Each structure stands twice: as structure tokens, then as C-alpha cells.
Amino acid sequence: MKIKIKKLISKDENFKKKLYLILKKKNNILNENVDLEVAKILDNVKKYGDKSIIEYTNFFDKLNISCVSSLKISLNELKKSLKFISKKNLDSLYVAADRIRKFHEYQKLNSGLEGFSYIDKNGNTFSQRILPIKRIGVYVPGGTASYPSSVLMNVIPAKVAGVKEIIMMVPTPHGIKNPLVFAAAYISGINEVFTIGGAQAIGALCYGTKNIKKVDKIVGPGNIYVSSAKRKVFGSVGIDMIAGPSEIVIICDGNTNPEWIVMDLFAQAEHDILSQSILICPDEKYLLIIEKIINKRINNMLRKNIIYKSIINYGLFIKTNNLKEACKISNIIAPEHLEISTKNPNKYLKYISNAGSIFLGSFSSECIGDYCAGPNHVLPTLQTSRFSSPLGVYDFIKRSSITYINKISAKKLGNFASNLALCEGLQAHSMSVLSRI
Structure with a gap:
């Protein structure tokens, strides 16, 4: 298995055109057939409620249930899941939860989320009142992609914001339940959990059924069916964002251990064959070293087939004249994750205007951010960091203007x-x- 990575050189005449074509190819994830199927699922859930939930869950998850209540997971069952987790993994969950909570508590205090009031010279009063959203739904992927970290990142900011009712939807194909996901739900302080997935879960959250109360906002990542469903229900409920495949840009000066950079590129590529890993560097010899190590290490990776397809189709090396130019190109890409792996990375931070989450210095791997650094890992993808922000406490509050x-x-x-x-x-x-x- 040998990888030949696409390369662009910034000084080439058609550089920007070639870059835009590569980005356009990745960003074109809409699928009309999926949209039609999702529309049908949502319409059936809206019309028939629990009956449709039962039918779709039995069909997609290969179950044989007869009532929606059997899909509800009690808080006691969530608590029991802690017993099935090793002390090492449980400690990691608690550390991550504590750090995520602390970051979002600081965010709440320093993001203007406390409201304000003032009186003008004529004695009129104007104020802004801030209240938490009453009820939210959190979608968590299930099956082969079970992410307890996603539970922590979506639920904890909502709890810090003051949301009282949080319902989680997580599919359990073939009835297989992930104790880590359930433990994360318990640690986060979830209120209700239903083992329902796909577009039907989004429909249940949006419209409500006999057994499932409708919510005011839906957050959390999912596959193309979930993303399509979230797009369609927006307006009836709020949503966080339409999440695309994971992506990273690494700006490197050629001084970071190349093995580290390769693993950072692999870390994004192993998410999905649609994930994108881009390395921008002014050192051509360093890029050649990275490519050599990629081909040396790829066959030892457990998810080598996914990594291979991701890098072959969407991986990219960009040779620039200097690091300042690298920052300008990164702003065009507007990545979900950006690593500035250089000496004195703060020097280049001022040139960055579009990025979901930024990691400074060679030891600040994006993967620590995925789990336990503290800042949220739910981030804008598909170049939407040009106008969107990471998920935060501000996503779970609403503002009212008050005039007297x-x-x-x-x-x-x-x-x-x-x-x-x-x-x-x-x-x-x-x-x-x-x-x-």
C-alpha cells in the first residue's frame, strides 16, 4: 500500500484555482437521494410518531422491539455502566469532564452571558435578559462509531448554561450498548436516553411522540442521514451546525519531529474516508520526509484502509514561500482544526482569521483537544469557520430584549x-x- 500525496506549490500560476477545486470536491457532500429518503422518514415520524420509530429502529438497527418505552435507558442503568469500565478509562472520563466543565464555566463568565441593563437620561430602562433553552436533544453516533467524548462535549456546556432537560439519542445496532457512552452520559448529567438513531431520532426530537417530548434545539454529530435531517428540521427547532467530515491543516516550519506530524495527519484521516489532512510547509525536503514516513507507517495502522482512501482522495501538501503565506492559505481553507507547529507559534497566530480550533506549538496535538484539553471539539467544518464558532455555552442560551x-x-x-x-x-x-x- 503506497500513497502518492497531491502537492501544490503556492508560487504556481494556477495555485488558487487548483486549491479551490480540491476544496470544492470535499465540500460537495450533499446527496439528493439521501435527502429524499430522509424527507420521507421525517414525514412518517411526524405523522405516525412512535409507530414509525419502532419500524425504523427494527429495520435499521436489526432489533425486534414492540414499544418505544423499551428503548429508554434508565438513569440507574447508566450508573451501572460505570462498573463495566476499567478504573483507567473511568478516571480519563472524569478528568475530561472536569476540564471541559471548567473551560465552559470560564466561557460563561467571560462571554457576555450574564445580561445587562441601563437607564437612559430620560429614565427609560433597556435591558437584555438571558435564559437557558428549556429542553435540548443530543445526538450521539452509535455502532462502530461510539464516542463518549462527544457526549461530554455536547452535554456539559448545556449543563453549564443551565439547561434543565437534556435528552440523548444513541443508536444501538443489534442491541449492542457501549458502556463508555452510557457512563459519559451519567457523568455529564443527562436526563433521558433513548437508543434510537438516524433521521428517525432527529424527527422524534423535533416533532415529539407519545413517549418522547419534543425539544427546542438539537446538537451533536451524525452521518449524512442525520446531517440531512438536521438541515430539514431547522426552523422548527434550532440546530448547532451541519457537521461535515473531519479536517485538519498543519502549518509547520520543518522543525517538528516528522513522526509527530505524520500521526497528526493519520489521526484525522482515520475518522472517515472523506476526512481531509493538509500540511503546509515552506521546507520542501521536510515534505519529502513526511511522505516517506507516511508510506513507512501506513501498513501498521489498524484503520489503514480508511487512512489510505482519505489521504489519496483528500490529503494535500502545500509548499509555500514562507510561514506568513502559509497562514494566508490556511485562512482560505478555513479548517476545523489548525495546528501551528512552529517555533514561536504566537508570532503567526495574529495572521489567522479562519479556524475552528487552533493548537499552538509542537506539543499541542489536536488529539488532546479531541478529548480532555477543555475547549469544545464540536467545530465548524466545510470552510464554515469563516462565520461559525465552536459549540459553547452561548449555543444553549437565548436572549430577550426588554424595553420600558x-x-x-x-x-x-x-x-x-x-x-x-x-x-x-x-x-x-x-x-x-x-x-x-
Whole structure:
């Protein structure tokens, strides 16, 4: 198994055009057939509720259940799952949970999430009230892709925000339950768990059924069916984001141990054959060394077939003139994860404007961020870090503006409001104001 990695050189005449074509190929993940199938599933869940949930769960997860209540996992069962986990793994879950909670508590204190109030010179009061969303749904992938870290990252910020009701959906194909996922749910403070997956789980969360209360917002990653379903229900409920395949850009000066860089590239590639790993470096000899090590190590990896397909189809090396130019190119890519593996990485941080999560220095591997650094690993993909942020406490709150106008100001401000209303041709607006004067 030999990998020949695509390479671009920034000084080439058609560099940007070639880069955009590579990004476009990866970003084109929409599938009309999937969308049609998902629309049908959602419509059936909306119409038939629990009956559809039972049918789809039996079909997709190869089960034989007759009622939705049998898919509900009690909090006692979640607690019991702790007994099936080694002390080493349990300690790791608790450490990760504590660090994630601490980061998001700091985030809450320092992100303007406490509201405000002020009184103008005429005695009118204006304020912003912030309240947590009442009920959220968290989707967690199941089956071969079981991620307890995803439970921690989605649930803990919601708990810090003050959300009182959190329901988790996790598929259990063939009835196989992952004790680590259940333990993470218990440690996070989840309220309800149903072993339901796919688009039908999103439909149940959005529309509600006899046994499942509808939620106000849905968060959490999933496959293309889940992403399509989240896109379709947006508006009826809130969603966090449409998550695409995992991606990383590594800006390297050629001084980091090349074995480390190779494993960082592999770490992203092993997620999915659609994942993308990009290395940007001004040192051509270093890029050749990295490619040599990739081909030396690939056959020893447990998920070598996935890594191979990911790198062959979407992997990329970019040779630049210097590191500042590397930062500019990274901003075009707008990656989910960005490692700046250079000497004095803070020097280059100021040039970065588009990235979901940034890791500074050669010891700051993105994989620590995946699990227990503290910042959230639910991040914008598919170049959406140009306008989106990591999942955070702010995703689980809502803001209300509050206005109190006294009698004197009603007259003074009313004339301005009336004039503007008439400018827009809205007579009733004007009369609503003038009737109080």
C-alpha cells in the first residue's frame, strides 16, 4: 500500500484555482437521494410518531422491539455502566469532564452571558435578559462509531448554561450498548436516553411522540442521514451546525519531529474516508520526509484502509514561500482544526482569521483537544469557520430584549417613530404611536 500525496506549490500560476477545486470536491457532500429518503422518514415520524420509530429502529438497527418505552435507558442503568469500565478509562472520563466543565464555566463568565441593563437620561430602562433553552436533544453516533467524548462535549456546556432537560439519542445496532457512552452520559448529567438513531431520532426530537417530548434545539454529530435531517428540521427547532467530515491543516516550519506530524495527519484521516489532512510547509525536503514516513507507517495502522482512501482522495501538501503565506492559505481553507507547529507559534497566530480550533506549538496535538484539553471539539467544518464558532455555552442560551418607556419619552420618541413608520407606508404603526401622545 503506497500513497502518492497531491502537492501544490503556492508560487504556481494556477495555485488558487487548483486549491479551490480540491476544496470544492470535499465540500460537495450533499446527496439528493439521501435527502429524499430522509424527507420521507421525517414525514412518517411526524405523522405516525412512535409507530414509525419502532419500524425504523427494527429495520435499521436489526432489533425486534414492540414499544418505544423499551428503548429508554434508565438513569440507574447508566450508573451501572460505570462498573463495566476499567478504573483507567473511568478516571480519563472524569478528568475530561472536569476540564471541559471548567473551560465552559470560564466561557460563561467571560462571554457576555450574564445580561445587562441601563437607564437612559430620560429614565427609560433597556435591558437584555438571558435564559437557558428549556429542553435540548443530543445526538450521539452509535455502532462502530461510539464516542463518549462527544457526549461530554455536547452535554456539559448545556449543563453549564443551565439547561434543565437534556435528552440523548444513541443508536444501538443489534442491541449492542457501549458502556463508555452510557457512563459519559451519567457523568455529564443527562436526563433521558433513548437508543434510537438516524433521521428517525432527529424527527422524534423535533416533532415529539407519545413517549418522547419534543425539544427546542438539537446538537451533536451524525452521518449524512442525520446531517440531512438536521438541515430539514431547522426552523422548527434550532440546530448547532451541519457537521461535515473531519479536517485538519498543519502549518509547520520543518522543525517538528516528522513522526509527530505524520500521526497528526493519520489521526484525522482515520475518522472517515472523506476526512481531509493538509500540511503546509515552506521546507520542501521536510515534505519529502513526511511522505516517506507516511508510506513507512501506513501498513501498521489498524484503520489503514480508511487512512489510505482519505489521504489519496483528500490529503494535500502545500509548499509555500514562507510561514506568513502559509497562514494566508490556511485562512482560505478555513479548517476545523489548525495546528501551528512552529517555533514561536504566537508570532503567526495574529495572521489567522479562519479556524475552528487552533493548537499552538509542537506539543499541542489536536488529539488532546479531541478529548480532555477543555475547549469544545464540536467545530465548524466545510470552510464554515469563516462565520461559525465552536459549540459553547452561548449555543444553549437565548436572549430577550426588554424595553420600558415612560410617558414623557413616549411622546418624544413617538414623533420620530411615527415619522419613520409613515416613510415606510405603515399607517397603523404610526397611529399606534400617536394614539399614546
